Amino acid sequence: MIETERLILRRFQLADAASLAAYRNNPDIARYQAWPSPLTPEAATEQVRKYSEQDPEQPGWFQYAIELKADHSLAGDLGVLLHDNRMQAELGGTLRPALHGSGYALEVLQAILEHLFAKGLHRVSAECDARNTPSARLMERAGFLLEGQRPEFTRNINTGEWTDTLLFGLLASRWKTLTAR
Ligand SMILES: CC(C)(COP(=O)(O)OP(=O)(O)OC[C@H]1O[C@@H](n2cnc3c(N)ncnc32)[C@H](O)[C@@H]1OP(=O)(O)O)[C@@H](O)C(=O)NCCC(=O)NCCS
16 A cells, blocks of 8 residues: 555554464553554454554554565554644554564655545644654654643553653644754
8 A cells, every 4th residue: 555665554464363472462562552462362453453454545543564575574653643734644553573673664764655645635633742752753753843741641552651642743734844854
């Protein structure tokens, strides 16, 4: 559906369930995320089935599977929440740990931002746990601005702790300026 130099963003398939569960069940990956962990094989299959039925052209979530071109393995996933007005979206995603530190996440983010702004979106937003330094650095590298920090805004689904949330935003006008260089 969307292709980059090293990756393909495509619809989820049932065959992705075991790979999805493998990285989502890694405590380091799940720590700051909004999904329940651990994920049983049955729950992973059900989750992937739901993802595979979503429609990226309609308001609501669409979860892309990120496939590594080199070996066709599942590299991670990227969720896009299109608002009802179809002019705003929110993003959230994960990369399996063996692929961290190689620029893959930035490659995905730049591709989805290009795709969304080309469709005429006005604004893209993203949030992360204030302690999630890799995620915050990724947002800023992609051009997002830090717009605020909400104290104890999110209750972690797995630990029950109240955590500060960083708010990031990127306007189409800023994206155009950044990519015109
Ligand atoms: C958030 C997450 C996707 C970021 O992944 P990441 O690997 O740090 O991000 P990138 O792919 O952009 O890689 C950046 C790093 O690769 C390095 N790099 C190596 N080759 C690169 C290349 N060709 N291009 C860009 N960066 C490259 C960069 O220097 C940078 O290193 P640094 O962090 O030491 O400065 C990852 O930490 C993750 O999946 N975490 C768990 C899930 C999660 O918390 N998601 C966010 C929820 S809001």
